Amino acid sequence: MGHHLNRAKAHFGTDTRGLLEGGRYALLHTRSLEFDELRPYVPGDDVRDIDWKASARSGHVLIKRFVSEKHHKILLVADAGRNMSSLTPNGETKRDVAAHILGAFGLVTLGRADQIGMVYGDARGCVNIRQRRGETHIENMLHRFYAHTLAEPGVSDIVSQLDYVATHYRHSMLIVVVSDEPEVDDRLDDAVTRLRSRHDVLWAMVPDMPAVGDHDGYDVGSGSLVLRGAALGPRVVAAYRRAEQERAHRLDEYLTARAIPYATIGASTQIRPRLVELTEVFARAG
Structure with missing residues (x-):
């Protein structure tokens, strides 16, 4: 097994039984073949x-x-832009956590002969990797995603990737989105509405370390300095925290209203339990 799949396996394990059963594109458990x-x-x-x-x-x-002989067709849709260079709440880089999540879904498909592909990119455009089966194919996808996040990526814009998939993928499949926490706006709603009309969607979100903390930081998107909390004062810090809570609430309401199962995964150690919960919601939805 390759480098990226081995890293994913270290956090996700090898037991993939029962995951991704249910939903419209699951294996059919019937009197069959x-x-x-x-x-x-x-x-x-x-x-x-x-x-x-x-x-x-x-x-x-x-x-x-x-x-039966019917299998999933899965498309991973990943943000490979600058946001993946920032840190999660536990101090890991988001690219590492995202790669491990993508690898975990790859591991799930290996035992089931599912077809899996990937669309990744940033605001400049998308890279489309066609759906195939097998360990070598999955390892290659993970390598290409990870290399993109390291090689001077553009500004993150997951809506660009969602819009590409909604435009170019007409046959029904399971879409797994891996990104940071998106802003709820008209662009997102348009892309999600188009996707949900044809596909099942799961969303795994990798959150940022809080912008206001004990140390100065910087915005990976703009490169601008972000002052530590002590320099900003308690009123500014309190306002920031209220705004973050409101943003999280809007996102939860939005995804729930559109019946999109989602999980927030802030550390590689959370991947196994959060993805198990996510796929259980997906199975019940079927």
Whole structure:
């Protein structure tokens, strides 16, 4: 396994069973082509699927679970602009956390033969990597994304990537967006509305370290100095914190109203539990 996938595996692990089941583009568990596993019977199951021999051996009624040959088609949509050079609340670079999240979704697809591609970029434009299968393909995607974030990236603008996908991807699929926390405005709403009319969307957001802290900082987008909290005074700090709470509330209301499951992941150690929660919401939505 390559460098980036190994780093993702260190934080996400190797157990991907049950993730991304459900939703409109999931594996279909029906009387179909290929035996998958046994599971306990629940009311409403087709009695024709009961495995009587296995049930007799175990003392419990067990159902044969089948999978069809239909798999997910997944498109990762990632911000590779300057925002990924800033720090998360725990001090990691956002590019590292984002790469580990992207790698985690890649690991999920490996055991399921899902097709996965990526669109990444910044305000200058998009790079489109077509959907394919396999470890080498996923590692190459992660390498290209990470290299872009290091090589003088442009200003971040995830709406540019969302607009590209909404314009160029017509066939229904699962869209996984990995970015910082977007500003809710008309541009975002237009792109999201177009995407949701055709695709399922999940959103993993990597937040910034608070701009007002114990040390001076700088804005990675503009390069301007951001003074420490002590220099700004308590009234300015309090106003900043209120504005951040209001912004987070608007974003939560926006994504919830549009039925977009999302997770805020501020550290690589949070990737496993937050993505498990995110995919469970996705499965229930199906």
